[in-house]
Amino acid sequence: MSLSTLIRDDARRSTRSGPSPSANDDRGSKPRAAPAIRGLRALLDELDALARRGPLEMSDLRSVFDRLQLRGSDLTAFQLFDSECYRRNRIRRTEAYEMLLICWAPGQESPVHDHRGSICAFQVLEGTCCEQRFERLPDGPEGGLRAAASPEWLEYERGTVCVSRDADIHRVANRCGERNLCTLHVYSPPLDGMRSYQPIAQA
Ligand SMILES: [Fe+2]
Numbered sequence: 001m002s003l004s005t006l007i008r009d010d011a012r013r014s015t016r017s018g019p020s021p022s023a024n025d026d027r028g029s030k031p032r033a034a035p036a037i038r039g040l041r042a043l044l045d046e047l048d049a050l051a052r053r054g055p056l057e058m059s060d061l062r063s064v065f066d067r068l069q070l071r072g073s074d075l076t077a078f079q080l081f082d083s084e085c086y087r088r089n090r091i092r093r094t095e096a097y098e099m100l101l102i103c104w105a106p107g108q109e110s111p112v113h114d115h116r117g118s119i120c121a122f123q124v125l126e127g128t129c130c131e132q133r134f135e136r137l138p139d140g141p142e143g144g145l146r147a148a149a150s151p152e153w154l155e156y157e158r159g160t161v162c163v164s165r166d167a168d169i170h171r172v173a174n175r176c177g178e179r180n181l182c183t184l185h186v187y188s189p190p191l192d193g194m195r196s197y198q199p200i201a202q203a
Helices: 003-017 040-053 058-067
Strands: 087-093 098-104 119-126 129-137 146-149 154-156 161-164 169-173 181-188 198-200
Touching (some): 040 058, 040 087, 040 098, 058 119, 058 161, 058 181
Parallel strands (some): 146 198
Antiparallel strands (some): 098 181, 119 161, 119 181, 129 146, 129 154, 129 169
16 A cells, blocks of 8 residues: 555544644634644645744644644655665754654664654654663763663554654664554754664663
C-alpha cells in the first residue's frame, strides 16, 4: 500500500477522532471545533503563524497533529529511503522549527539520543514504529554519556502521535515487521544539540 493511500486513511481517522475544542471559545455556548489543517501548505502556514506568536509549545504541536489531514500527494517528493541508514528528508527548516519526513527500511534504527534544547512531536504515517526508552546514568569513566535501557519496546501503529521533551532519551526503529516505516517529525527549535548515549542493558 502506498504512502499516499495511507495518508488519506489517516485523514479519515483524524476526522473521526474529532478535533480539540477551540481555546478561544469562552462564551459558554457549544465549543467550536478548531479547524482542520488540510494539506502540507496549510500545515506549514499554521506552524509559521504559531511561531510568529512566540516559541512553539508542546500543546501547539499536539494540536497541529490532531487537526492534520494530509492529502495523498503532499509528501510523495520527500518519501526517500536509503538502504544503508534511515533517511531524514527535510521538508522545511526555519529558526523556529524543522519538519522532517523520516523514512526507515526494515531493521533500521536511530542511535540512543536525547533532544537537548528542543521539543519534538511525530506522527506515524506508514508502518509500525518501535520505541525504546532510557534513563540517564552517570557518565562513563571518560565522560561518555550512558543510559539504561527499558527492557520493553513500545509499538505505535499508523496515526499515532508521540511527543518528546529535551531531556527524554530514546531510540526509534523499524523493527516490528518487514514493511517500510515513515514518520513525520516537527522539532522546535530545530534539533541541533542532540546527544548520543551508550546503551546499558538493565541487570
Ligand atoms: Fe528522537
